[in-house]
Amino acid sequence: MKKEKGSGLNNSLICLHMFLYNFKLGYVINGYFDIIIITYKINNNGSVYMELKKIVDSRNVIERVKRGSIAEEMNIEPGDILLSINGNKVKDIIDYKFLITDEYIEVEVEKKNGEIWVLEIEKEFDEDLGIEFTNPLIDRAKSCRNKCIFCFIDQLPKGMRETLYFKDDDSRLSFLQGNFITLTNMSDEEIDRIIRYRISPINVSVHTTNPELRVKMLNNKNAGKLLSILKRFKEADLKVNCQIVLVKGINDGLELERTINDLSGLYPSVESVAVVPVGLTRYRENLYKIDPFDKESSKEVLDYILNKQKELMDKIGTRFVFASDEFFVMAGYPIPDFDEYEGFPQIENGVGLMRNFEYEVEKELKYINNKIDLNKSYIIATGTLAFDFMCRIRDMVLTRFNNLKLEVVAVENEFFGKLITVSGLITGRDLMKKLSEYKGFDGVIIPKSMLRSDTEVFLDDITVSDIERELNIRIIPAEVSGKGLINIFKRGE
Numbered sequence: 001m002k003k004e005k006g007s008g009l010n011n012s013l014i015c016l017h018m019f020l021y022n023f024k025l026g027y028v029i030n031g032y033f034d035i036i037i038i039t040y041k042i043n044n045n046g047s048v049y050m051e052l053k054k055i056v057d058s059r060n061v062i063e064r065v066k067r068g069s070i071a072e073e074m075n076i077e078p079g080d081i082l083l084s085i086n087g088n089k090v091k092d093i094i095d096y097k098f099l100i101t102d103e104y105i106e107v108e109v110e111k112k113n114g115e116i117w118v119l120e121i122e123k124e125f126d127e128d129l130g131i132e133f134t135n136p137l138i139d140r141a142k143s144c145r146n147k148c149i150f151c152f153i154d155q156l157p158k159g160m161r162e163t164l165y166f167k168d169d170d171s172r173l174s175f176l177q178g179n180f181i182t183l184t185n186m187s188d189e190e191i192d193r194i195i196r197y198r199i200s201p202i203n204v205s206v207h208t209t210n211p212e213l214r215v216k217m218l219n220n221k222n223a224g225k226l227l228s229i230l231k232r233f234k235e236a237d238l239k240v241n242c243q244i245v246l247v248k249g250i251n252d253g254l255e256l257e258r259t260i261n262d263l264s265g266l267y268p269s270v271e272s273v274a275v276v277p278v279g280l281t282r283y284r285e286n287l288y289k290i291d292p293f294d295k296e297s298s299k300e301v302l303d304y305i306l307n308k309q310k311e312l313m314d315k316i317g318t319r320f321v322f323a324s325d326e327f328f329v330m331a332g333y334p335i336p337d338f339d340e341y342e343g344f345p346q347i348e349n350g351v352g353l354m355r356n357f358e359y360e361v362e363k364e365l366k367y368i369n370n371k372i373d374l375n376k377s378y379i380i381a382t383g384t385l386a387f388d389f390m391c392r393i394r395d396m397v398l399t400r401f402n403n404l405k406l407e408v409v410a411v412e413n414e415f416f417g418k419l420i421t422v423s424g425l426i427t428g429r430d431l432m433k434k435l436s437e438y439k440g441f442d443g444v445i446i447p448k449s450m451l452r453s454d455t456e457v458f459l460d461d462i463t464v465s466d467i468e469r470e471l472n473i474r475i476i477p478a479e480v481s482g483k484g485l486i487n488i489f490k491r492g493e
């Protein structure tokens with residue numbers, strides 16, 4: 001969305017080119033996406049008039065230059081604009097990564113003062129220039145064209161932060177930050193480009209390989225072409241990790257068997273598959289009717305997956321398909337051993353998080369030779385899913401610290417509904433309400449995953465300081481790692 005001519009003049013100034021009787025001003029008009037270049041001209045009669053000359057893209061604006069990098073050596077600075085590499089316009093981050101992969105490149109940069117520099121750079125073949133862009137994608141993020149029957153975003157209540165409603169489905173985000181994509185909004189040219197540029201690994205939300213069922217689940221007529229695209233990736237020797245959001249009575253049972261058979265047939269291109277239960281909030285009015293998994297149905301899923309792992313281990317030498325921790329907790333099954341996760345390829349999907357965390361805590365505690373005397377008391381706040389697990393972690397911690405009072409508190413998710421049990425979706429208000437029942441602790445440890453990345457803001461825009469002020473208690477956000485937790489006790493924060 002672009003603002004009309006003449007508006008937004010009080011937005012921050014980005015660049016300034018000045019000529020005699022004719023100067024250009026650039027303004028950020030729409031977040032970091034657009035710059036409107038406004039030209040002020042002076043008529044023969046001396047009056048000044050404003051002309052909307054052109055709209056240029058601010059997406060190639062350099063935001064950061066790494067210390068000691070080639071870019072710094074070349075005097076490239078934040079605010080400069082990357083215009084081209086070897087005469088080619090840089091459309092997006094994939095273009096950028098591809099175009100800089102050479103030993104000699106010519107980089108055209110527009111400096112903040114409007115000068116155009118052409119820099120001849122000799123470097124190692126795959127050496128990065130050391131620049132980061134205002135928009136990491138250098139392009140608009142592609143939104144998804146699906147209307148999945150289980151979409152979590154469709155189940156958000158109204159009135160939340162606008163960015164939470166954005167449905168991305170962008171292969172560049174898969175490449176950059178591991179987002180899962182459905183491949184339903186990509187043209188043949190874009191698939192060709194992934195193959196040509198060898199973008200890998202790609203994270204794909206599969207859900208099912210049955211074309212008709214996938215069209216139905218994703219509500220998208222293009223969704224049935226998935227297997228043919230995955231076969232092309234296999235021919236090109238690209239690596240793919242897959243995710244299945246399992247919906248009871250829809251893509252489980254024989255459909256899951258079919259999907260796993262199809263995907264394991266594409267091994268080693270398809271490296272692993274995560275199976276996660278559908279997340280259901282209490283805001284599902286007018287949406288597809290979906291029943292949640294319970295203890296019995298979770299057991300059925302796990303019995304199938306654990307057997308399939310054995311079969312695939314014999315056949316292709318890997319367990320290949322992994323169930324998320326949530327299934328194990330719901331079924332009451334023990335979490336698999338560390339080695340059974342084969343290096344945790346799907347940990348971002350909640351597959352093996354608990355086992356890996358426990359392993360890290362054990363490792364950190366081994367470094368403590370003599371028991372540490374602490375004289376402190378903390379609450380560890382978590383979602384209901386991890387309550388029993390965190391109680392086990394607490395017991396482990398208490399073996400290495402004296403005078404430490406640790407209480408694990410499960411926060412029920414009233415905001416999204418009780419079926420949402422993970423700690424990463426707990427809101428500030430729910431946390432505050434639960435903590436108001438407790439008094440006399442030195443601090444409350446929460447996982448950083450409860451907060452928006454690199455901020456102190458919860459999903460409902462309540463901040464850590466809000467809770468601290470309201471309850472007069474310290475909140476201590478911990479890195480989601482064994483080290484992150486144990487360091488809090490070691491430092492006696």
Ligand code: SF4
Binds near residue numbers: 144145150151154182
């Ligand atoms: S791909 Fe489906 S689940 Fe993901 S955002 Fe789009 S509609 Fe929602």
